[in-house]
Amino acid sequence: MVSNEYSRYIGRKRGVIFILVLLLIITALWALNTGSIALNPVQVLKTLITGGNQVENVAIWNIRLPRILAGLVAGAGLSVAGCVMQNNLRNPLASPSTLGISNAAAFGANVAIILLGAGTIANTGAGQVIINNPYMVTILAFLFAMLAxxxxxxxxxFGGFTPEAIVLAGVALGSLFTAGTTIIQYFAEDVKVAAVVFWTFGDLGRAAWNEVFIMLVLVTMALGYFFLKSWDYNAISSGEETARGLGVNVDRVRMAGMLVASLITAVAVSFLGIIAFIGLIGPQIMRRIIGDDHRFLIPSSALLGSLILLAADTVAKTVIAPVVLPVGAVTSFLGAPLFLYLLVRGYNRK
Amino acid sequence: MILSVKDLAFKYPGRSVLQDIAFDVAPGECWAVLGINGAGKSTLLKCLNRILKPQKGVVYIRENEVLKLSNLELAQKMGYVSQHQERNRITVFDAILLGRRPHIKWDASKHDRQVVRQVMEMLDLEDYAMRYLDELSGGELQKVVIARALAQQPDVLLLDEPTSSLDLKNQMEVVRLIKKVVTHNHIAAVVTMHDLNLALRFADRFVMLKNGTIFATGGREIITAENIESVYSLPVEIKTFDTIPLVIPR
Incomplete structure (x- = not known):
């Protein structure tokens, strides 16, 4: 009897994951059919399969597809990084943005654009930012994110910090990097400040195939690693001493988890700019729907992260087209009300 | 012997917690570790299964030196239930299945699920299988974490104050259950306890700790008014009721 009940229960979790995959496919198709060049679904399909004219090819293959993939991969990466950080540090507030990693990346971009002259703004209209040297911005953002x-x-x-102290240290580091950013911006020319502020908004369109490929490889490997460790994460969430009693090398698992999660965050942020909040709400929303079992929480957090980021980007492109809103802001506009609703409603009882 | 402790010592920097700890546990025995708060009871349990690394001494489990076993090998031989339990959103079935983690390579097998069902049956937990841990009462949760340790199929169970937060009925249920499993599976349990009368009803052997060393060890004969007064700094009287000694503070 227990077996049947358990099979049904596992079936329900798999069902949630299946629904997420379905929603993701629908959202990706929607994203593929929106953009500044009006293409109908038939044209899109034709361009995908047999190739279209030059404009259609560029719009689909060089702009929309890499943008969609960037959203899928970065959303999954940031969300699952938050999921692992929340588990490893045993703190629901842990996420790439609350641990100071995003602030550090922003500081790196400020150093590149303002101090090293990697970017400026030509016009006050959106899309007029000129990053003269995108590689320098990306590399410095990455270096500072990894440093943090x-x-x-x-x-x-080495300091023997408790998980609670690590979260506090992350907040302190984040504020340190923000202070550094403020000082740099205070003495900078306004055009450079505008350029760097624009960088921090986050933009999926920044990633071309190369960047998407690098992110894809890293995030896929990280997801595989996290999934293999899901039993260990379940043990850690049952208490540190319990986990040790179950043969888990808690320190090693925690350290490796934090390193891998930080790495994918650093890569995503340095390629795309700051996209906050997904790492916090992606896993928290899924916890309320699917529970704390990491065998399901890890894949479903990744899927929901992809879904939120891709949907936010598509809304950002369409809501007051042709203006493209900053995706980070739209993410919060979409995610925060959903999150608040789930907080009020409490956990799913099934 | 199923568990042998020889010359064990543990200290935090600048403060010695345990020294000269030695005792031998035979299969089928329940041991109670007694002593005041801070005497080193929990530290002793953690040293036995290497959660804390003792600076001196050796622990053997069925002739294997604990320090030389891998994490997983040790977890297959010793089950540990800590004093504090987390209530997360995992079903009772999955929480007990987690006890199979030392045996699982990639994913839980049919055999693993079979073991979980057997343990649930033994502990009468079948009706709770699909409940989440954060919906259980204290007594139910305590049974579940003991079930998790049993699913490890260990030779030795280490339980840190398993009854401290339970009402009278649940206390009795939990100690009876431990006793039943130890006898039935011919394993051993080492349990820290505050309630002397509960310990007297439940345990076969006792370790009395005072200031980090063994004050007395042995069977019921060591639970004397003098020993208790010396360990707990409290005058007591011991009366016998229905062949079981009762400790009554004066």
Missing amino acids: ALLIVCLAK
Whole structure:
């Protein structure tokens, strides 16, 4: 009897994942059919299968597809990074943005654009930002994000910090990098400040095939690793001593989890700019729907992260077209009410 | 012997917690570790299964030196239930299945689920299988975490104050259950306890800790008014009721 009930229960969890996949496919198709060049679904399909004219090819293959894939991969990466950080640090507030990693990336971009002159703004209209040297911005953003992540991990390892202290240290580091950013911007020319502020808005369109490919490889590997560790994460969420009693090397699992999660965050943020909140709400929403079992929480958080980011980007493109709103802001507009609703409603009782 | 502790010592920097700890546990025995708060009872349990690494001494489990076993090997031989339990959103079935983690390679097998069902049957937990841990009462949760330790199929169970937050009925239920499993599976249990009378009804052997060392160890004969007064700094009287000694504070 227990077996049947358990099979039904597992079936329901798989059902939720299946629905997420379905929603994701629908959203991706919707995204593929929206953009500044009006293409009907038939043209889109034809361009995908047999190739279209030059304009259609560029719009689909060079603009829309990499943008959609960037959203899928970065959304999954940021959400699952938040999921693992929340588990490893045993804190529901842990996420790439609350641990200071995003702030550090923004500081790196500020250094590149303002101090090293990698970007400026030509016009005050949207889309007029000229990043002269995107590689420098990306590399510095990545370096500072990894620096913050390594600092957190080292404090945890060598300072013997408790998980609560690590979250506090992350908040302190984040505020330190924000202060650095403020000082740099205070003395900068207004055009450069405008350029860097624009960078921090986050934009999926920044990623071309190369960047998408790098993210795809890293996020896929990270997802595989996290999924393999889901039993260990379940053990850790049952209490640290319990996990040790079950043979889990808690320190090693925690350190490796934080490193991998930080790495995918650093890559996503440095390629696309700051996309906050997904790492926090993606896993928190799924916890309320699917529970704390990481065998289901990890894949479903990844899917929901992709779904939120892709939907937010598509709304950002269409809501007051041709203006493209900053995706980070739309993410919060879509995610926050949903999250608040789930907080009020409480956990799913089934 | 199923568990042998020899010359164990543990200290935090600048503060010695345990020293000269030695005792031998035979299969089928329940041991109670007694002593005041801070005497080192929980530390002793954690040293036995290497959650804390003792600076000195050796622990053997069925002739295997605990320090030389891998994490997983150790978890297959020793089940540990900590004093504090987390209530997360995992079903009772999955929480107990987690006890199979030391045996699982990639994913839980049919055999693993079979073991979980057997343990649930033994502990009368079948009706709770699909309940979430954060919906259970204290007594129910305590049974579930004991079930998780049993699903590890260990030779030795280490339980840190399993009855401290339970009402009278649940206390009795939990100790009877431990006793039943230990006898039935011919394993051993080492349990820290505050309630002397409960310990007297439940345990076969006792370790009395005072200031981090063993004050006395042995059977019921060591639970004397003098020993208790010396360990707990409290004068007591011992009366016998229905062949079981009763400790009554004076």
